[in-house]
Amino acid sequence: MEVTATEVTAEEAEQRTIRRAELVPDRSAFIDTVLPQCAGKENYALIGPGVSENPDQVVPVTAPHGFNLGVAALPHGITNSLHLHFTAEVFSCMSGKWLFRWGVDGTDGEALIEPGDVISIPTWVFRGFTNVGSDDGWMFSSLGQDETGGILWAPSVLAAAGEMGKFLSANNEMVDGEPGQPPEGVALTEPLSDAQLAALPRFGLDQMRERLAQPGDLHWSSSPFLDSRLHGGGAELALVIGYGITEDRLQNPKVYNPHGFSIAWLRAEPGQGVSAHRHDASQVFMVMDGRWRITLNRENPVSSEIGPLDTFSVPVGAWRQIESIGDQTGQLVVMTGGDGRVLLEWDDAVVSAAREQGLSRDTNGYLAPSAIVDRD
Structure with missing residues (x-):
């Protein structure tokens, strides 16, 4: 899918970083x-x-x-x-x-x-x-x-x-x-x-x-995204409300009815996260544990680091990369606008690297074996 590119300035990134201490x-x-x-x-x-x-x-x-x-x-x-x-x-x-x-x-x-x-x-x-x-x-x-x-x-x-x-x-x-x-x-x-x-x-x-949805109710997917097998990827996702951004066709949320947004938990070990991608929905990250670096843009990257109880709002269409940078497992809430699934557009390098690992996406945007869906 193609979404309109949004380049974020360092000033705007700072304005969208909501720190608990401030x-x-x-x-x-x-x-x-x-x-x-x-x-x-x-x-x-x-x-x-x-x-x-x-x-x-x-x-x-x-x-x-x-x-x-x-x-x-x-x-x-x-x-x-x-x-x-x-x-x-x-x-x-x-x-x-x-x-x-x-x-x-x-x-x-x-x-x-x-x-x-x-x-x-x-x-x-x-x-x-x-x-x-x-x-x-x-x-x-x-x-x-x-x-x-x-x-x-x-x-x-x-x-x-x-x-x-x-x-x-x-x-x-x-x-x-x-x-x-x-x-x-x-x-x-x-x-x-x-x-x-x-x-x-x-x-x-x-x-x-x-x-x-209590922690014992959650069903964590170890392969929710195209980059799940890649260095810098590997984050796990548990759906709470709505389908949101998952690319795991077997994942289902605890709560289905329309809210105007989806809610999911994301967790990652230090050095893991979600590789460069973008989409056409508003999105907010709310940190529970660990420290995270959010990097926006591809050509002129700007970053913001957030910790427990901090919040970050990503502009619609902006390229983003999410990395757990603390010394413990990081966990945050992902809130994404809209009631339907949000389809991700991945950086070309991510698509190529995932294909080398045997992973692509089918027509519905769900993960699938490259050998089956990339035959031509």
């Missing part, structure tokens, strides 16, 4: 931050504004990706209150131990989420969570679409915030009033009625378990 926390992103059980929670916008109710939040990367990416970071014992989304919301847990609950009053079910877990909460379902671990927790939060439509809070949350003198306007911004008394002349968000709440979908434990 992030600015938003401690008033949402109306529930006035509640005692939510005090101290930190939210970070990484790509796009997400669903924040604070117009002053800092957003490192504003270019449209077809999705939003943020972080939920909560100290021990702190809660994120019940709310629902209109687009997909997926949590990739990097640290901490989290108790998720769902349903109008949070009693339809609970799930314990730990590092390495990925959970996709269905749209139009109220969800909340608490950091029940002993340390601060960190979860990347992936949201579908550029325009998410905001969120709806459970009526109990709006009522509790109102008793603290904090209200939510009809245009989704926080406004101050007196305890139990909203400000005059401001149209407020109305809580859902009992009839509207009763009409919302409900999910049981078994249904939600199907949307949770």
